[in-house]
Amino acid sequence: MFKQLQNSLLLNHPLLWNIKIVPMLAITIGLNLLFFIIGFLMGSIDFTGNENWSSDTNVMVNFFAVTAAVLITIMWLVYYFRNNAFKSYYTKGRQSLFTEWLLILAICLLNCLYTASYSFAKDLRARSYFSEQEFSHRADIIGMASIFVQGGYNDDGQYTDTTAETAVVQHRDYMEYKGKRYPLNSLFNKALSGFSYNKSEKDSLNELRVKSWLLSNRKDSVLWLMKEFDKIAKSHNLHGNITPQQWFNLVYDYPDFTSSTIVGRNKEIERWDNNQYERYDAVTTVEPLYDSAHDTISNIIKVIDGATRVYPKYYVPFEIIKESYSTISSAWVAPDIDGEALTVYFYFAIMLSLLIFAFRVTSGRSWLIAAISLGILSMLSGVFSLITSSGGAYLFFWLIVTILLMAIYFGYALYNKEKEHSAVVLNTILWLMPWVLPMIYMSILSLYDHERYGINHVRTPFERWLDENASGMMYFNIALILVYMYFVTLSIKKWKGLAEA
């Protein structure tokens, strides 16, 4: 069937046959699907914390994806370059070259997206565990529950005494909340350990909410929170060694909330030791720990084989839950593949398609001369901008070079009797034109450079608009490329008709 399809394309749509659209779509879509499936499988979250996940897996998958893309590109080009109707002066429709470039672009894009498919699927899997509403609720519960487990404090008692002649760092043993002083170890001083999903405003509100319960002695609300947390833990088959009621009893110490019992974050305690990530089951040695304020009220301390080990007496599975929910949070707020990351893929595909297209419509010789010329020019301009320490000069230089080359091609070469060296110029403008708008954008921004890095610089509305719309500009530029390439391909057909010499 596949052969029949190819044969039918050869007879009816020679361009589609020549560009090997069917096998390339089959291969690239198939591989994208494969990487998507791998990503989806790899993106599963082990809420029990037993999975020994390693970042090496990501490296391996990405390496495999890049290798596959390179090999497929080479294989494709070998077959695609077998025939070149345009170079042989076969009859061509008006839009034929533009269609050919779009097809090249589509294949390049699909062939570049393997890593994106993998990363997207990983994040999608992470997001798929709960609806966003449910996750938001759980993130709130976990964040608020963090106040009742071992964790950091907002105020460490350090303050700068500015009343003296010279500022002196002083220490106090209290903190103030709502106009009242509390000991530093009061729950009113506890910091909420939240997720990136909840912005700092939401975390602040949650912290305020819990502390208002404490202030107004709303036991039922605090107990409800602990029960909700327990529900979340049990939904992942995780257990602490205390019930919500016991947890409540241990930490709820109205009105100052300075209970001397600290509930541990996990059954397991982790630490870095000799650059090895080690996990101790319910025990740790005291000496290497950086936060070794372990007391015997909350912990059991034993000396075994000469090493002092600390066992938390009471714990809830907070750390494991926090870790897995952080992954989900990242998948929502900072997925690997978002609009900005996609522009990188788009631009890579566009540039690759233009390199291939330029080779197709000119010649290998002029393509190579253009590549070497731009390489040398790039090195020289780079050295020059380093000497002058001016990134703006570098941009202006390339902008002027691009505009000059465009003027040579559109203003002179197309109206000349012979091609002369215009094939080299054509190659260079095909590669440089996509960057005209970004170069203009960057050049304008560089005009503010001397001010931008000043401490007191206030951005102008225009500057702010530019800063905020960088991604939009890049997408607009893609649309611009698609539009101007239509006219450039028309000009290339006209140019091809010129005499060689």
Place this chain on the structure above:
Amino acid sequence: MNEFRRQFEEVRDLLRFEDHSLVLKRLIDFTLDTQSLPFYRKTFALLEWLDTNDNDTEAKTQKFSSLLDELYAFLDAMPLAERQNVLEATGITKRYGHSAFSLGPVDLTLNEGDIIGLVGENGNGKTTLLRVLCGELYTTSGTIKYNFKHNDLYDLRTKLVYIPQRTETWRGPMFENLVFTASSYGYPPDEITLIVELTIARLGLRRFRNHGWKDLSSGYKMRFELARMLLRKPKVLLIDEPLANLDILAQQTVLEDFRAIAKSPFRPIGIVLSSQQLYEVEKTSDQVIFLKQGVQKNLHESADASPSEKELVIEFESDWPQGKLGEAFSSLSPLSLQFNGGTFIITFAGTTTVNSFLKVVIDNNVPIIYFRNISNSTRRFFVS
């Protein structure tokens, strides 16, 4: 008798003498002239039959005859193509930068169905002229008028097919390449495979249909280029040194193919070809242009030719020394007798005839190995 009937009678004669390979070629030509799918199928079926029954002469003759009759009935009703002028070049010159060489001025007119032969020594501008005519080089001065419809320069160059002496490498099987060409030129999809099969068979490439570029000899590569050219339906075909690297038999075959292709009663093509093979090209061409250091000299040109063009010039080979030959031919008052690298060139006034030359040879018992009247051949340009 019109051109088609004349050609048809020639094919009938060929069949009478059982020259089946030539008849088959002409059968394919006529089949392609019909532009009719049923005929494509019939002739292709014949080709397939021949694959296994080539030795059955009697049956072959019968099948050929039968198909010929059908083709005649169909084609005789079709109007013949009018042979339009396709190209007029007037005073074209070409100079390359600082090079001392310059071509032209050259004037030529090409009609559909005409073959113009370009001859001349190496480096005298034959390739340059072909490249100028196909639009690969622009003219320094003069004009070239292409008398057929074209939208732009690219479109023009699609209709001017130039086959250089060193053809470019192509990849993949020959058949696939030719189908791609036919498909690119918009042949109906259901006819493409048949047309390619017929074209391949027409040029004797049927056995090599799945061969690649590197599997073919120079001669077959040239035939492949011709097959591709035929599928491109050119208005003008320009071929540089098509006979180079071909043995004498292949040269004659290719020239005969050119003639048949150019002179098609229904799809005539104007051909310009360059070659060093003077006599073969002269036999095939309607007009021969001799280029000497870029300057044009034409044969068969006009009635008011210069006195030197009306002279009798004979090239011959003899064992006698130049002096003895001079004495023998003194009765005919030769204008010159030159020794030209193994052969003698003797020139007489225009009133002398070949017969009087031969009479002297016989009367004086001059030992002649070969002789040729080159009065109307560009050969004389090479020796003068």
